[in-house]
Amino acid sequence: MIPEYAKNSKEDIPFGQYMEQYQQMDPMECASRTGLPFDEETQCFRMRMLQKEYLISWPELIVTRADAQDETYAVLAEETPAKILALRFLLHGVSSQSTGNFLTYREVPSGEVYFRQFSGRCLSRLAYGFGFKPEKLAAAFEQLGAKKLSHGDVSYELEIINNYFVRFILWTGDEEFPPSTQMLFSDNFPLSFTPEDMAVVGDISINTLKKM
Known part of the structure; x- marks a missing residue:
């Protein structure tokens, strides 16, 4: 069966493993591979998730909304599974375009x-x-x-x-x-x-x- 991302305290195990890799990675290589903008001055990636834009700090993984005035629900700032999904993309994802299919x-x-x-x-x-x-x-x-x-x-x-x-x-x-x-x-x-x-x-x- 599909191994679920664990919930509550069990989330700490996969999240901690991905965080270790995230802290050790080269942010410029990640930016080149994923196409995500990385600001060397602020040490932040800019990523969109579910139509919203976020700033993700490296190596701390502090997530903030790009639009501070937006008060609607922001899943990447709120939920650990969303952070794990973002981490997995930062670690293994690539920039790509769909063919439209x-x-x-x-x-x-x-x-x-x-x-x-x-x-x-x-x-x-x-x-x-x-x-x-x-x-x-x-x-x-x-x-x-x-x-x-x-x-x-x-x-x-x-x-x-x-x-x-x-x-x-x-x-x-x-x-x-x-x-x-x-x-x-x-x-x-x-x-x-x-x-x-x-x-x-x-x-x-x-x-x-x-x-x-």
């Missing part, structure tokens, strides 16, 4: 193996969290500044991390049929993210939508 989770390498866990952890959670209140889902996406699409009953595209996009599609439920959802990943995702990372993308996205 999108992949289902099953279509990414090893996605078929872990699809059942991903479906329960992300697709079902999104469906039953918003399947009978699509207006709330749409309002949350609008508040995030996501791109509206025309698929299903509600659909939007979010930039997860710089130039990596996910499309969320909801079909509402009724007395006959339960609600259903789909998540489509821009085709550059496998260059920087594992199936585990992609499940965490679903987690932090849904958490953010619920808290908006």
Whole structure:
């Protein structure tokens, strides 16, 4: 099954391991590889996550909003799993552009193996969290500044991390049929993210939508 990023105190173990690597890495090499701007004077990376821009200090990993006036929920400043996802991108990610095509989770390498866990952890959670209140889902996406699409009953595209996009599609439920959802990943995702990372993308996205 997909090994989940641990919660509460157990988050300290993977977070600590990635922090050690982060503190030892060459920030200029990271900036060149990922395409993330790095300010040598302030020693900060500039990264976008879920449509918001953040400043991430090196080597301390202090996260602040780039827009200090923005008071909406900022997942990278609030949640350890989001920080771990950012760390993994800083350590292993690459700058890339999608061809414009999108992949289902099953279509990414090893996605078929872990699809059942991903479906329960992300697709079902999104469906039953918003399947009978699509207006709330749409309002949350609008508040995030996501791109509206025309698929299903509600659909939007979010930039997860710089130039990596996910499309969320909801079909509402009724007395006959339960609600259903789909998540489509821009085709550059496998260059920087594992199936585990992609499940965490679903987690932090849904958490953010619920808290908006």
